[in-house]
Amino acid sequence: MRLAGATRGEIIQSLRETGVPDRELNMRASQLWHWIYHRGAGDFGAMRNIARPVLDRLAERFTLARPEVVAEQLSADGTRKWLLRMAPAHRFDKGAEIECVYIPESDRGTLCVSSQVGCTLNCSFCHTGTMPLVRNLTAAEIVAQVLVARDRLGDFPGGVAPASGLVPKGEGVRAVSNIVFMGMGEPLYNFEAVRDAIAILTDGDGLSLSKRRITVSTSGVVPEMARLGAECGTMLAVSLHATNNALRDKLVPLNRKYPLETLLEACRNYPGASNARRITFEYVMLKGVNDSPAEARALVRLLKGLPAKINLIPFNPWPGSAFECSDWQTIERFSEIVFNAGYASPVRTPRGRDILAACGQLKSESEKLRARARMMLEESLAVGQD
Numbered sequence: 233m234r235l236a237g238a239t240r241g242e243i244i245q246s247l248r249e250t251g252v253p254d255r256e257l258n259m260r261a262s263q264l265w266h267w268i269y270h271r272g273a274g275d276f277g278a279m280r281n282i283a284r285p286v287l288d289r290l291a292e293r294f295t296l297a298r299p300e301v302v303a304e305q306l307s308a309d310g311t312r313k314w315l316l317r318m319a320p321a322h323r324f325d326k327g328a329e330i331e332c333v334y335i336p337e338s339d340r341g342t343l344c345v346s347s348q349v350g351c352t353l354n355c356s357f358c359h360t361g362t363m364p365l366v367r368n369l370t371a372a373e374i375v376a377q378v379l380v381a382r383d384r385l386g387d388f389p390g391g392v393a394p395a396s397g398l399v400p401k402g403e404g405v406r407a408v409s410n411i412v413f414m415g416m417g418e419p420l421y422n423f424e425a426v427r428d429a430i431a432i433l434t435d436g437d438g439l440s441l442s443k444r445r446i447t448v449s450t451s452g453v454v455p456e457m458a459r460l461g462a463e464c465g466t467m468l469a470v471s472l473h474a475t476n477n478a479l480r481d482k483l484v485p486l487n488r489k490y491p492l493e494t495l496l497e498a499c500r501n502y503p504g505a506s507n508a509r510r511i512t513f514e515y516v517m518l519k520g521v522n523d524s525p526a527e528a529r530a531l532v533r534l535l536k537g538l539p540a541k542i543n544l545i546p547f548n549p550w551p552g553s554a555f556e557c558s559d560w561q562t563i564e565r566f567s568e569i570v571f572n573a574g575y576a577s578p579v580r581t582p583r584g585r586d587i588l589a590a591c592g593q594l595k596s597e598s599e600k601l602r603a604r605a606r607m608m609l610e611e612s613l614a615v616g617q618d
């Protein structure tokens with residue numbers, strides 16, 4: 233079993249299984265926690281303050297291995313994308329593959345993590361929505377994405393930053409300072425794992441990330457939104473993309489289940505939302521679809537009275553997508569209307585487009601290759617039936 237990404241309860245259980253006496257369990261668990269999450273230990277041998285026989289027994293049954301990094305790509309703008317293969321769940325499982333993306337800026341580094349393999353929702357403009365295979369990631373698999381990123385970026389004590397590409401560094405600056413759940417999957421359809429992962433990421437004795445620097449993005453799973461605010465206390469982003477139900481039904485099909493009125497009501501009631509902790513509304517700019525000045529005004533009207541930030545995302549094209557990104561002029565006009573209504577700096581610069589790492593472009597290459605292989609197999613079987 234893998235301990236990198238485990239909860240405190242799982243670590244205690246693992247220690248118990250290796251014969252650590254009850255009276256020592258909490259102390260040993262704290263030591264392990266510190267080594268795994270604060271120091272980033274990749275093997276038990278490094279843990280100098282734990283007795284050798286205990287370490288030997290742990291190493292026999294458990295591992296601190298991370299998911300395998302199948303591929304790493306570095307964009308011209310410094311964005312990095314990793315394709316990770318999760319440990320197989322059983323003998324015939326090849327291991328699920330997911331992508332996560334690192335976006336460096338001069339004073340911060342944001343890691344965009346995945347919460348599912350693929351997504352069961354199929355927003356018409358999103359590449360992930362076309363992936364055939366879907367399963368939830370475990371809390372450990374979500375946390376492991378952060379561990380891999382910190383390993384690779386030299387972000388654990390004593391680590392060495394990679395030779396190429398931007399990595400923010402300096403007194404008190406962490407390479408991974410922010411986390412956004414904007415990779416593959418709908419985080420609120422995997423609530424428990426996301427909640428447990430957030431608890432590990434924000435634990436002060438370990439990775440110690442601030443809740444204010446973690447943002448969970450949802451396409452609008454209304455029944456889970458209040459729980460997210462109450463149990464996780466992270467920042468919320470809502471993928472709005474349209475100002476009326478007829479259009480949103482088409483772009484974000486989940487809208488048929490939870491229409492705009494219900495969604496905005498849940499935002500109004502979101503625990504912890506305030507002018508200091510605003511909800512981000514994401515709005516993808518689709519040419520000729522949702523980008524008119526009238527829609528910009530409708531957007532402002534819709535969000536009136538809500539502690540909101542608006543994030544305009546230029547549409548990121550992917551092979552075979554039916555949409556185009558709005559012209560720059562159109563985006564500027566739209567953003568001006570939003571800006572004049574009192575919302576600051578709303579256009580999100582696309583990052584990592586050259587390596588298909590931007591929002592909504594994640595879909596693992598090997599998954600596509602496998603889908604192609606399956607199609608060829610089906611075709612050859614069909615030919616055989618003739």
Ligand code: SAH
Binds near residue numbers: 355414548
């Ligand atoms: N499932 C969640 C989080 C992952 S998607 C959600 O939908 O919110 C993260 C963001 O990228 C969402 O706002 C999503 O609508 C947006 N997105 C998806 N495909 C996109 C694309 N091709 N171009 C730009 N943004 C896209």
Ligand code: SF4
Binds near residue numbers: 361415417592
């Ligand atoms: Fe899923 Fe989000 Fe993509 Fe919609 S935009 S298909 S909810 S990942």
